[in-house]
Amino acid sequence: MADFPGKVNTETSSPQPQTGLRQHMNISMDFVFVKTIPGILMLVEIVTGMLVWALISSAAYQLVPAFGWVLFVSVTLWILTIVLFVILFLGVYQNVSFVPWALALMVFYTAATILYLTAFLANAFSVPVYMFGYNFDRMVAAAFFGIVVTLTYGASAFFAYTDWRGDGGNAATSTVPV
Template sequence: MADFPSKVVTETSSPHSQSSHQGGGSLRGLAASVTTRMDMSFVRSIPAMLMVAEMVTGLLHWALIAGANYMDEPAYGWVMFVAVTLWILTTILFLILLLSVPQRLAVVPWAMTVMMYNSVATLLYITAFLTNAATVNFFWNCYFYGHFGAAAVRPLIR
């Protein structure tokens, strides 16, 4: 036993190559750090499922309007603005919650922020619904009447 050295080094590569595997510049390190930050329990929660449903129906909402000739009625500019803006903001909020930003940025009152976002989004969707429902009759003889009618119902799903 006296022949066994007191300090054994089991390093198989140089220190320079190890730093690149720890996330210094490699995509493997970046992918590992991103996946460890994702809150997979959030994906299985009811709020996340509702946000995914909101993103899918929101995409359908603005796709129905964008696919039609909505330029004939100026009121649909507001409906389109609300639909696209809230779809983008909902997607960003979903990514913020998925990437566990609230745990790392505890200064922001996240519960209040999400509640205020949902309150403002609800009010904007109500105004978009009323605008869409009030002007859908202008397109009665148009091919896109069904698109505008379906888009008028979408904000009620929120």
């Protein structure tokens, strides 16, 4: 027993230095985010937003100029929501500490709610143009999904507001640490 060393080195290889993007950014997938209420709402926003623009673009939307606004809002917010989801899911926000993420999320969701509300109203008031046409069902479905995505953006704005105010004491509903 006397010849057994006091310290044992269990390291089998020397650590390799990180290169490239992982050297500067610690990126890891946050599967817990997908299970939170803001994560689920964001996935619903992505799916229903895609349904809105897909239904509008598959119809003869050129007849009514208001549908151009609906397409602009739905496609723009769909892309921005996907980018935001990737940023939150991969934890990139942790490496960009100079951005006040709670405030940025609240502003984004509030603006998205207002924009989608105007797009929904433009869609809903323009549906009667297609009353006896082939595209009537698509435009009605787009209006339905438009109000659904408006309400989900509104709910996300509420949760972002509670995170920004610090009232969200439940860690499971917190999207981004303040």
